[in-house]
Amino acid sequence: MTGIDETFATKAAQSSGTPRPAEVPPSAPKSAPQADEGRTVHKDAIAAVMAANHGDAFAVLGPHQVGPKAWEVRAVLPEAKGATLLVGDARIAFERRHPDGFFVAKVPSEGRPLYEIEVETWDGAKQRRHDPFSFGSSLEQHDVNALREVGTNVVYRVLGAQAGKLDGVDGFRFAVWAPNAKRVSVVGEFNDWDGRRHPMRLWRDGGIWELFVPGLKAGATYKYEVRGPDGGLLPLKADPVAFAAQQPPETASVLHGLGEPAWRDAAWMEGRGRKDPRHAAISIYEVHLGSWARVPDEGNRYLTYKEFAARLVPYVKEMGFTHIELLPITEHPFDGSWGYQPVSLFAPTSRFGPPDDFVHFVNAAHEAGIGVMLDWVPGHFPLDAHGLGQFDGTHLYEHADPRQGFHQDWGTYIYNFGRTEVSTFLAANARFWLEHYHLDGLRVDAVASMLYLDYSRRAGEWIPNQYGGNENLDAIHFLRKTNEATYSHAPGTITVAEESTSWPGVSHPTYTGGLGFGFKWNMGWMHDTLQFISKEPIHRRYHHHDLTFGLLYAFSENFILPLSHDEVVHGKGSMLGKMPGDRWQKFANLRAYYGFMWGHPGKKLLFMGGEFGQEREWNHNQSLDWHLLDDPQHRGVKDVIRDLNHLYASTPALHSRDVEAGGFQWLVADDQDNSVIAWARKGKQPNEIAIVVSNFTPVPREGYRIGVPAPGFYREAFNSDAEGYGGTNVGNMGGLHAEANESHGQAQSLCLRLPPLATMIFVLDAA
Structure with a gap:
């Protein structure tokens, strides 16, 4: 697999000879004649390239052998007043073959020449650069095949704009899936958004267009210019696997190269793998x-x-x-x-x-x-328009039929x-x-x-x-x-x-x-309990089932x-606005509801x-x-x-058996007249017990007895009516000892003071 920010494995050595056929990916159909009797580039091919209408630019651009020990190097340089081919110590002048900037240089060479291009711009500046079309493909067939394996991470290891070296040269390798496109080019700041400058090579069997562009630096903006199957140009497309993007409303992708982030969380990552989130x-x-x-x-x-x-x-x-x-x-x-x-x-x-x-x-x-x-x-x-919709001129990512591919509620495409x-x-x-x-x-x-x-x-x-x-x-x-x-x-x-x-x-x-x-x-718990808590307390007795119904299915999923x-x-x-009553009651209701939620399984x-x-x-x-x-x-x-x-x-007791029915026990489920509800939460050890009690009326209740599953001292660990929270401070003096007084089917019980509109949580102190 091609590494990120590593050296790309070239598919065509530049030292000698032309790429072997097996090393060159299956290409797009040629949309114009390629050469005049195999000796030089045909004028129709030049015209197609300069019209950005050629489906296989690599068949035209870059180095091509045109005879024994004879090569041509062809380049599209619209910004050039003139250009020179640099081969070792030799300097060979390019010939302009098209007024818009198609250049050809003839090179005597026994093998594939190694070269750079010196461009003289119209303002007299000179720039030395590598030719993107002198590089072979850096993709591997097994990576292209893996793009059809659901669950692999090859997509972000291969597609997008990957920073790296190819044949020792720094740059970015672009790869994008667009199987139905007639032509795809990388455009950006670096080429004046000109689709003629960097047309890409097609791997026909995978529908992947790719190109290595030497010399690019992180931070540059880019998009893809796509010519659809009907020959028409699409709106410029952001890279589906871009690793950075411009801040909206700008829409271009930004070269980032991914690379390995500077992590400082090794201890967290090691510990994460040992955790069981359910418990x-x-x-x-x-x-x-x-x-x-x-x-x-x-x-x-x-x-x-x-x-x-x-x-x-x-x-x-x-x-x-x-x-x-x-x-x-x-x-x-x-x-x-x-x-x-x-x-x-x-x-x-x-x-x-x-x-x-x-x-x-x-x-x-x-x-x-x-x-x-x-x-x-x-x-x-x-x-x-710059997104995934009709990406290559067809319904590529989305269903073509709107009955499957268009979401009516949100006005979006469906994958x-x-x-x-x-x-x-x-x-x-x-x-x-x-x-x-x-x-x-x-x-x-x-x-x-x-x-x-x-x-x-x-x-x-x-x-x-x-x-x-x-x-x-x-x-x-x-x-x-x-x-x-x-x-x-x-x-x-x-x-x-x-x-x-x-x-x-x-x-x-x-x-x-x-x-x-x-x-x-x-979602059912959320709907039911919000419906209950939004009622005036005097009406809650008629909606008590909204509190209890969720426990019928609470352990059917990990909620x-x-x-x-x-x-x-x-x-x-x-949330506060949903609560009924005057200002004090609104806050009391909200505090009680949160206590109920945190004590509830899930x-x-x-x-x-x-x-x-x-x-x-x-x-x-x-x-x-x-x-x-x-x-x-x-x-x-x-x-x-x-x-x-x-x-x-x-x-x-409040979390370790959240997803197990054995970690929950009803104590009071049927006191709808008083809107009181109580249950026990149990941990993995016998003495891990918490009791949750909620009173959803504004009436304090003295001597309210509930059964508990074990003897001992039950510490009042939480009371939403505490004065520090804004409550009335009705409570149980820090906790109570269970009494040998049967209640609710339990041999032990607590006799509680229930504060108004409040939830209390008691925790059994270990002996």
């Missing part, structure tokens, strides 16, 4: 980097990746979250998509700095003991998962973020839209599968192969499905028929409980701003309202989340 405390802080905080004194600009490392990471550490989950940072044109309509899947968005600065951010998080996850969008992509190269591209992208950027998990967006052919479609607007069903069999295969690849090659990472239906086995292994995700968002960005947009209001996810009771609905165009922390009530909510996170992580 670990996972508390995720979901972040939209563009609106977490801005710099108002500097035009309300974004923070940079380095500033996030200095500000966001310590904040998350203080708050006790275990992971940061980033809304998509893959480069995207439109701010209002929040990143969910990406164009360059391999490029961290330049809004916050270059890729190397993103590495710095990940390093800082890992050094602080915090994992980094990414919202990943393999289900659809936008229609932007054709049945095309192996497309699934390979996407699966490699998943591996890329976990392996190259050391990310610790992917939350896969809109999985339901991928699984169902009739998702958000009426009868007649979708095409059944081969068995007549609505399951997208190609997407299912893709998801399984991707999960198998990520878990095989990035141990200790997790994949999470945002899947809103009752599809079975989403987080079950593929060998049991599951989709292979590590976790699934529990994450999400209070995500989706719940605080589009008129839904903020990993945790909270969108930014929810941790301090943001009052207004989230707006992606402005910073969170950090000034609210001057208010004691908002500080109290922040302290609740901080303390819950630290309690959750330090209490095995």
